[in-house]
Amino acid sequence: MLLLALPLGWFVVIYLASLVLLLITSFWSIDAFTTEIVQVWNLDNFQTILTNETYRTIIFRTVWMAARVTLIDAAIAFPFAYFMARVASRRTQTLLFAAVLLPLWASYLARLYSWILILNHSGVLNWSMQSIGLPAPNIGYSETAMLVVFCYIWLPFMIIPTYAAMERVPESLIEAAHDLGARGWRTTLDVVLPLAMPGVVAGSIFTFSLTLGDYITPILIGPGTSFIGNVVYSNIGIANNVPFAAALATVPVAIMAVYLLVARRLGAFEAL
Amino acid sequence: MSTATLQGAVSDRREGLALRLQGIRKSYGHVIAADGIDLEVREGEFFTLLGPSGSGKTTLLRLIAGFERPDSGRIELGGRDVTTLPPNARETNTVFQDYALFPHMSVADNIGYGLKVKGVPRGRRRERVGRALKMVRLEGLEHRRPNQLSGGQRQRVALARAVINEPEVLLLDEPLGALDLKLRQEMQIELKNIQKEVGITFVYVTHDQEEALTMSDRMAVMAGGRLQQIGPPIEVYEQPANEFVAGFIGISNVLDRDGKRLVVRPEKLLLLEESEPAEPGMSVEPGVVEQVVYVGMITRFTVRLDHGELLVAVRQNMHAPGRAQGFEGRRVRLAWSPDHAYVLKTGTTGEEK
Numbered sequence: 001m002l003l004l005a006l007p008l009g010w011f012v013v014i015y016l017a018s019l020v021l022l023l024i025t026s027f028w029s030i031d032a033f034t035t036e037i038v039q040v041w042n043l044d045n046f047q048t049i050l051t052n053e054t055y056r057t058i059i060f061r062t063v064w065m066a067a068r069v070t071l072i073d074a075a076i077a078f079p080f081a082y083f084m085a086r087v088a089s090r091r092t093q094t095l096l097f098a099a100v101l102l103p104l105w106a107s108y109l110a111r112l113y114s115w116i117l118i119l120n121h122s123g124v125l126n127w128s129m130q131s132i133g134l135p136a137p138n139i140g141y142s143e144t145a146m147l148v149v150f151c152y153i154w155l156p157f158m159i160i161p162t163y164a165a166m167e168r169v170p171e172s173l174i175e176a177a178h179d180l181g182a183r184g185w186r187t188t189l190d191v192v193l194p195l196a197m198p199g200v201v202a203g204s205i206f207t208f209s210l211t212l213g214d215y216i217t218p219i220l221i222g223p224g225t226s227f228i229g230n231v232v233y234s235n236i237g238i239a240n241n242v243p244f245a246a247a248l249a250t251v252p253v254a255i256m257a258v259y260l261l262v263a264r265r266l267g268a269f270e271a272l
Numbered sequence: 273m274s275t276a277t278l279q280g281a282v283s284d285r286r287e288g289l290a291l292r293l294q295g296i297r298k299s300y301g302h303v304i305a306a307d308g309i310d311l312e313v314r315e316g317e318f319f320t321l322l323g324p325s326g327s328g329k330t331t332l333l334r335l336i337a338g339f340e341r342p343d344s345g346r347i348e349l350g351g352r353d354v355t356t357l358p359p360n361a362r363e364t365n366t367v368f369q370d371y372a373l374f375p376h377m378s379v380a381d382n383i384g385y386g387l388k389v390k391g392v393p394r395g396r397r398r399e400r401v402g403r404a405l406k407m408v409r410l411e412g413l414e415h416r417r418p419n420q421l422s423g424g425q426r427q428r429v430a431l432a433r434a435v436i437n438e439p440e441v442l443l444l445d446e447p448l449g450a451l452d453l454k455l456r457q458e459m460q461i462e463l464k465n466i467q468k469e470v471g472i473t474f475v476y477v478t479h480d481q482e483e484a485l486t487m488s489d490r491m492a493v494m495a496g497g498r499l500q501q502i503g504p505p506i507e508v509y510e511q512p513a514n515e516f517v518a519g520f521i522g523i524s525n526v527l528d529r530d531g532k533r534l535v536v537r538p539e540k541l542l543l544l545e546e547s548e549p550a551e552p553g554m555s556v557e558p559g560v561v562e563q564v565v566y567v568g569m570i571t572r573f574t575v576r577l578d579h580g581e582l583l584v585a586v587r588q589n590m591h592a593p594g595r596a597q598g599f600e601g602r603r604v605r606l607a608w609s610p611d612h613a614y615v616l617k618t619g620t621t622g623e624e625k
Binding site for chain 1: 337338339358359360364365366368370372373374375376385386389390433434437
């Protein structure tokens with residue numbers, strides 16, 4: 001009990017308390033001249049976020065990116081996990097597992113810089129496309145570059161839960177479908193896909209929330225457009241408006257709260 | 273399931289074999305699961321494969337269903353060679369040991385899945401699912417999910433899901449294994465009735481000798497990847513082909529007399545007290561009662577013959593069952609009619625190990 005109480009207490013204090021503090025701070029404001037925090041309750045920050053066109057655009061852009069990353073990762077992860085769980089030999093399975101997990105051991109920044117080297121104007125992508133006579137895609141520092149890199153960075157988080165869910169589909173169910181006349185493709189669609197769905201939803205929690213909160217990839221890979229994380233970051237560091245940063249930070253928290261509720265209804269937590 | 277359509281379908285077909293296996297071999301590494309199996313199952317027959325675990329009976333079933341390919345040999349269904357066909361192209365359906373119901377589908381969707389895959393229109397499908405539900409007495413549960421059903425109900429869904437497709441052969445892999453005794457006995461009767469009603473050929477795998485004896489038209493006893501004996505239950509019980517069959521089905525009392533090996537079933541041994549006379553013409557041998565076990569319907573006596581063999585004799589508890597308890601250690605005689613001593617063929621012992 002004591003062993004459990006210690007980390008649990010730590011979790012409550014550090015994590016939940018800071019969330020509560022975040023929420024409280026978001027209802028305060030700063031003095032425009034002194035930039036001191038004024039501890040007076042008001043809804044000004046939220047009003048600014050909801051009414052100001054710029055912030056609405058940024059929120060929409062962030063959510064739209066997170067949604068695309070999630071869908072693309074799911075589309076890649078499903079066949080990949082299917083191959084890993086149901087087709088590959090034990091040996092291949094181990095190799096693929098290593099291939100999925102290995103990038104996670106390397107630094108996030110190192111991986112971003114290697115993507116810069118791949119995608120920039122004189123990078124590997126342009127160079128290799130041209131060398132086989134195709135036009136250079138030239139997607140360095142663009143929206144597309146960000147999408148590609150986000151999909152790459154969070155892909156393991158989608159593959160692993162999807163694989164776990166697929167691995168757990170009993171072989172006898174697949175045999176039963178074959179036995180009842182279904183071919184391979186039909187079986188995948190009718191039996192494997194619905195039973196692996198909770199795993200995909202569980203993976204989407206990671207890809208969606210991680211994209212929602214990221215601010216480094218947009219800075220290093222993107223064309224300079226801001227995401228929620230970037231605005232939060234600049235309000236803490238540059239503008240020194242912590243209450244506004246706090247208010248904006250509650251937006252992804254709220255989005256994720258709704259997302260988790262939906263995910264729970266889809267059985268994603270049993271799949272983790 | 274409509275009795276009329278199914279029986280029509282069966283009688284339209286030329287009377288003959290539903291299933292034929294020729295020289296089927298299958299091994300996994302060093303383990304030989306099927307060692308040259310030849311088998312013929314007739315149309316509409318309730319055929320049981322009986323054997324201990326590891327005897328190869330489930331492998332044989334999986335070979336028939338198409339989940340496994342034989343190393344060599346030929347499988348025919350209704351006269352058609354299906355040896356190389358995948359399960360979805362074979363006219364067999366399986367009732368799996370763990371039922372293998374689709375957990376994300378309702379009872380009705382589970383049962384109708386085979387028809388849906390075949391492209392049977394929705395209206396006809398619903399009608400046939402309705403009849404199948406009625407056949408297995410699950411009306412009103414069509415919207416439930418499998419995890420909302422009891423073990424016996426799941427078993428019925430699995431059966432309905434397979435039977436509804438009217439396969440040439442229905443394969444059942446220890447379908448009653450997970451049920452408790454009472455339910456199992458009920459389901460034995462019900463399964464047999466359903467089989468008669470729909471007229472589909474059943475190939476039934478079990479390790480339970482009682483199940484095999486009570487349900488089958490014919491049965492095959494398997495051990496070590498080989499068929500030890502094929503025949504109707506009475507023949508297999510009364511005239512076991514070898515010592516393995518004699519020992520696996522029922523209690524076998526094996527005696528060596530005059531260079532022959534004899535089997536006498538316990539219910540055919542008469543226990544005589546010292547004063548009781550034996551009927552003329554009977555074989556009589558003296559011995560000592562070592563153990564008396566009261567089993568409700570009968571009392572079981574273990575008797576050590578002066579010849580050395582340990583035999584089991586049973587007596588119905590018709591009169592004064594309590595008196596039998598006093599028999600332990602007493603000298604008795606065992607008597608049997610020579611007609612009831614079945615001579616085993618020598619050199620056909622079941623397992624090679």
